[in-house]
Amino acid sequence: MPYAWSAPSPDSSELQLWPHNSLPPAGFAGIVLGFFLMATIPLYWLIGTVVLWGLLPFVMAAVAALYWGLQRNFRDRRIIEILTLSPDRVRLTRHNPRGASQDWESNTYWVQVACHEAGGPVPYYVTLKGHGREVEIGAFLSEDERKALYSELQDRLRSCAGA
Template sequence: MPYRWSPPAETPLELQLWPHNSLPPQGFAAMILGFFLFASIPLYGLLGTVLLWGILPFMLAATAALYYALRRNARDRQILEVLTITPDMTHLTRTNPDGAVQDWESNTYWVQVALHEKGGPVPFYVTLKGKGREVEIGAFLSEDERKALFSELQDRVRAANTP
């Protein structure tokens, strides 16, 4: 799962969440090279003709567009959410792809973990509520991961409230 809890014996308890990265750098290079090679196959029959120069720019533009799209997707997935839970305070920090940081904190005693099956931007939307504000957590996770996260969050917040 693309999230990790610190060991339970550690204080404060920390949860780190990030989007799943299914295309490692080696896969990115293989994808671009494979696309370029397969897109160039029809051009071999046009070697030595004027038609090659008419089709070649489109093949190169398609390769460049694929490169840009994959790089943009990787950049947009540079999200990190860190939730810190202590008996006194719960603190959530989200670092967005553009480097902007969003913070939320509340007294752990008043924190409510909610799972919204419908009505959110994604099904089974997980939120934390406290100090008059409700914030999302893990919206980039898959539906099953959000369900598992919800039950784990409930257990950990409840355990932090128990002396």
């Protein structure tokens, strides 16, 4: 699962969430190289002709577009959410891909976890409500991961608020 619990101190716990990345750097290089090789196969028979120089810029533009698109996808998926639970405070910090951070904080006793099966941007949308605001958590996770996260958050908050 693309999230992990840790215990920075005996009375608190921390949850880190990140989007799943199914293409490792080696796969990225393989995709771009494979696309380049497959796109140039028809050009081998044109070596030494003027037509090669007419088609080569389009092949290179397609390779560059694939490279740019994959790099943009990697940059857009650099999201990290950190939820810190302690007996008196709950704090959620979201680090967005372009550097901006968003913070939310509330008293642990008043925090409510909600799972909206429908009506949200994604099915089984998980939110935290407290201190007059409702914030999303883990919207980039898969449906099954959001269901598991919801039950884990309920259990952790219940044990933290009761402590």
